Amino acid sequence: MKSVRRFFWFCSGTNIQILEKHPTEHNKYFGIGATVFFTALFAALSGGYALYFIFSGSPFAEVFAILFGLIWGLAIFNLDRYIVSSIEKNGSVGQQWLQAAPRLLLAFLIALIIARPLELKIFDKEIRAVLAENYLSAYKNKIDTLNATFDKKYVIELSRQAQSKAEADSLDKEISALRYELNLEFFGEKTNQTSGVQGFGPFAKRKEAVIVDKENRVRELRKTAAEMDSFINYRKELDGLNDLTMLTDNQLNELVNVAGFADRNSALSQIALPADGEGATSTAWAIWFITMLFVAFETLPVFVKLLSSRGPYDVEVYTHEKLKMLEMEDDLDVKLKIKQANKEHYVSSQIEKDKAYIDTKTKAEVELTDEAIDHWKVKESGNIKENITDYIRLK
Secondary structure (H helix, E strand, O other): OHHHHHHHHHHOOOOHHHHOOOHHHHHHHHHHHHHHHHHHHHHHHHHHHHHHHHOOOOOOHHHHHHHHHHHHHHHHHHHHHHHHHOOOOOOOHHHHHHHHHHHHHHHHHHHHHHHHHHHHHHOHHHHHHHHHHHHHHHHHHHHHHHHHHHHHHOHHHHHHHHHHHHHHHHHHHHHHHHHHHHHHHHOOOOOOOOOOOOOOOHHHHHHHHHHHHHHHHHHHHHHHHHHHHHHHHHHHHHHOHHHOOOOOHHHHHHHHHOOOHHHHHHHHHHHHOOOOOOOHHHHHHHHHHHHHHHHHHHHHHHHHHHHOOOOHHHHHHHHHHHHHHHHHHHHHHHHHHHHHHHHHHHHHHHHHHHHHHHHHHHHHHHHHHHHHHHHHHHHHHHHHHHHHHHHHHHO
């Protein structure tokens, strides 16, 4: 239990040696550290789950998800630990809240990032249903687009086919009506379209000739339509349109299983805000509450640190830091003074050295000058003696 307690103290970013001196502060920082740890744990699960769908279908998806989850969890742990430990309790309330404002904003953003992948998991069944519907609709639109493109490409052939079929159908109706009139003519029934003379007379023969002509025309039209059908089916076969069928349940399940993070996130948005507006309120509120839960969970350590009163641990940490800063400032002053003294000593030493050099040089120059004068004197006295001797000899 002691090791667990010290671990959560470490998670809260406290100075454990100082904290151990103040038992009244133990539980507070134990709770803060536990919150930081479990936030990082949820972040690791969330990040790993999100990356699993990014690499879904890859043979190393699980390995990538685990590695990224650990890295992401450690990153969030480091950020939360820094956020909590960097809040000082020595200023005024306004200063503390001003100091914590950017940290609360960062915690809020982290909570949003953590919450989204977990929301995707919570609403997994609903998301799978929406994805299946989206994929089915997209595939149907694809087929419709291909068929529309084909219709534009072969508009003349399709128009000819449709006209032939329409005209043949119309002639079939006319032939049926003419045969009915022919029967009335043959049996001698009087109407506005028959003569009333029984038997196969001239009127009946003319009607039969008209029927034969129309039947020949129908055969030509049916033949043309059949040729157009054959041509169009051949072109559809070449373009692959005859092989297009709607997705089966197994195919839809495979597509849903490999759906990426973006598709699932879009599906979750569709669940929260459907086009028809039905069910939007309850689902949207559920997603909002889950997000706010993580926001509260992530920002809780910061609020606990802000709302807690200044304790003996905070006082000692503040005092320790101040003393350390004063010691460092004193050390800096001493070092500066020593450096200044060394500099002055160096300057004075250089001055003494320069002075001694000048004196030595001057003395050497004087001695050399004296020697030169003495040498000149000796030389001049010798010259004078020689001159006197020469003068006496000449006399």
